Amino acid sequence: MAELKGFLMPRSPEGRASIVPEPPWHYSGDVLTIEYRTDPANVAALLPEGVEPADEDAGAVAIIWADWQSCSDSGEELLDPVRSQYKECFVVVRCKHGDDHYSRCVYIWVDKDFALARGWYQGYPKKLGSMWMTRPVAVGKAGPRLARGGRFGATLQANDRRLAEVTLTLTGPSDTGGFVNALPMLHSRWMPAIDPAAPDALAELVTMRSQDLELGPAWTGEPTVHLFDAPGEELASLEPKELIAGYWRQVGATFAGGTTVE
């Protein structure tokens, strides 16, 4: 009997049916980042046992929108863009494990199944949502330029409720795209046992970082942030106490796997 093939489910005779092909996965897209501070206790409450708050600025949060085009090594998805484009909104905090500091994604929404599945594999706790972000334009009157005074908005909806809306007004070029999402990621991969009363069947702490990072020019500006409560969500508990800054840049990166920490 031939072996089943395929990176993720469903595994199949030819391996073509998997919800996503095997890594490496390549990404090119627009990234809008808003950084702010919440009560550090709100961040600490989101860290699993054995993971501690960051030594400094432990209440820093990044809420990030990205509009991605992505593909596997074959690149075949690029000519069938329903299978390569997706949008996401995600929330990142920093934390410490042993002597090392990490970034950690605590909430994330995407709008395609292949992106959701990649997240479950990587420990990004993805759910489905509807995300929109203003695009900079080079011609016409229907959009901001990447220039001082350019204004951008971004919104998140899930289960038919708006969960977040932000704006960013550009003030000038930037050397950085932010610091909260700049460390290697420290993620948990959990899968409960099929007997709900038994301990988790999978409970790992993993780390990963992007490869072949290629960054466009960064812009910074002044943000606004509004988070809204909803059943089935706890995003609003990360309420902003102090805004730091916002950033817009294009990002290219490759994911080729990670490492188990424990």
Added chain:
Amino acid sequence: MAELKGFLMPRSPEGRASIVPEPPWHYSGDVLTIEYRTDPANVAALLPEGVEPADEDAGAVAIIWADWQSCSDSGEELLDPVRSQYKECFVVVRCKHGDDHYSRCVYIWVDKDFALARGWYQGYPKKLGSMWMTRPVAVGKAGPRLARGGRFGATLQANDRRLAEVTLTLTGPSDTGGFVNALPMLHSRWMPAIDPAAPDALAELVTMRSQDLELGPAWTGEPTVHLFDAPGEELASLEPKELIAGYWRQVGATFAGGTTVE
């Protein structure tokens, strides 16, 4: 530090953010089943190592559409039906492990994230799709009655391509809703290691069966089935060689967990 709560990801301070609450999960819905025979080699090619074809009628396939309303034990989702209703299309075959025969879901598409996540937990290899099925009606001219001659259609789309369409013309009441999906399920739960070169981090064979099954009257009839090929799919390789029958019935059931087989 307080422990993170929540059945699946994301785990959070209050446990409300999980993509789905813990089982039991209750289901009530309409189920349209078409059964047919394909070349038994096509079914055998979908079974993982250690799982064998059924002793009899090893090429039997069920392709099933369901329009569900579902909820957790609290039932709170029922008043916010965007979080309780979903549709699915799935393909089931039979198989044998040790001395026991099982049903096994080999392909499945759903249209909500909570349903997709429950499937990944249960070993249903769910992807997203768009499913539609004719509803029987009791008044007016815009639908079939549950009666001899009533005609139903059902369709499946994923990644902007139609993958399947079936019809069912009712011939009369039935004692059964089909035999292919009637056994306990035998599913694989796979999660690759975060290092893609390493062996799977989770690779289990699990079994489960519905509890508190409550069945409405069943109808049977004559089916048609058309499957269409698409990139990223292998459904069309299960081509019908002989149609068996189709069924329509309402089903109520509860999932409360399963058992690890190996």
Added chain:
Amino acid sequence: MAELKGFLMPRSPEGRASIVPEPPWHYSGDVLTIEYRTDPANVAALLPEGVEPADEDAGAVAIIWADWQSCSDSGEELLDPVRSQYKECFVVVRCKHGDDHYSRCVYIWVDKDFALARGWYQGYPKKLGSMWMTRPVAVGKAGPRLARGGRFGATLQANDRRLAEVTLTLTGPSDTGGFVNALPMLHSRWMPAIDPAAPDALAELVTMRSQDLELGPAWTGEPTVHLFDAPGEELASLEPKELIAGYWRQVGATFAGGTTVE
């Protein structure tokens, strides 16, 4: 040169491309109606010149959710249900023109293009939205029964914001499905001139009523209503001051055209 065919746009050589075939259009579905009173001035403010408030109970409003299956006379859409099923939420008030009283739809959202186009033709001012309504069930634990104590919810979202949510708790059978949407409709069909500075190219008052009405048993109960404000919407200005009642019933009807009033 052959004439173009088709009821609505696009008109084409064979007439198959029209967004919807010509009437009659048949409907079968579930209808959840909540009736309440707002300040009569809110209703009066929604009536066009020449149309007056109803003589009695002029502040009465019905907000209605419907889950329809619909088809043209050929019925061919019923086997391809992506083209026959849709959901809608609409708001109806009563009004008076000359000596006659009418119902009038002031806001409405649907989730399919064929339904939107039929509305533009009929003077229903349709926009797109996402609607969900609890379904009664006959088996299982995942839904209310059509019986005293059965609880139903319904929600409306448009442009990624929740606009309305209601609940209905059944108290018993009913002789009626409500009075606000029970009169012939009085609708405006407006199309601005292609020169925006010129008067409307089409400005008609039309009336229509359903034919071949077939009604299932009606249930009544106690409602709750919450409306939410949003950019691009004025629904929330119809705020409830007094709840009247709610209703659930199945409805079958046919639309075969209307009459120009002026």
Added chain:
Amino acid sequence: MAELKGFLMPRSPEGRASIVPEPPWHYSGDVLTIEYRTDPANVAALLPEGVEPADEDAGAVAIIWADWQSCSDSGEELLDPVRSQYKECFVVVRCKHGDDHYSRCVYIWVDKDFALARGWYQGYPKKLGSMWMTRPVAVGKAGPRLARGGRFGATLQANDRRLAEVTLTLTGPSDTGGFVNALPMLHSRWMPAIDPAAPDALAELVTMRSQDLELGPAWTGEPTVHLFDAPGEELASLEPKELIAGYWRQVGATFAGGTTVE
């Protein structure tokens, strides 16, 4: 009684509820155009009475994908991009009326209601669909560059069936973005009478052209085109007999109204 306000339906007390605000409407976006020749009889069959085929190259067709950001004069939609971004696929032919040549849109699909309503006003015969087009990227491995050899794909789906897919491989810069969609538009605005047996209530021939056109650099290349038949569509009858070329460019434009031709 105050007058109802609003450009299109629904008209309301404040005029905020209209599915789209009044013109001018501004557009900035990416446009992918494929031009080819079909049998001129296929084009002639799509022209209304009184409109004739173009004098030269009467079988030329453009199938165009656009990814737009758009707004009204206030620009407020730009910070709530769910209300400003949309995608479309449309088919344009050329024709002659009196002594003048025009472009004419014969089929078009969009993915937002405000875009659909603008089209019905302008005589673009819009239906809903799902459109995707490869984006050029400046960083990373997940997309083509705007450079010789860059490969782009675009697809169209409606009613859960794929209707069209094209590719474009760039060969170099271009002085033009194509000739088929380059003339003033000649559109029909039709609205049947509310009595289906009566003549159209609105039947106009209108013309319009973009203002404040701002064009980015154009690229040309070699195309492929595949059209697929479907119930409710006649797009596939415009089958390509000879491919001309493809183009990609950014376009900014404003629509501020048109003129009635007859």
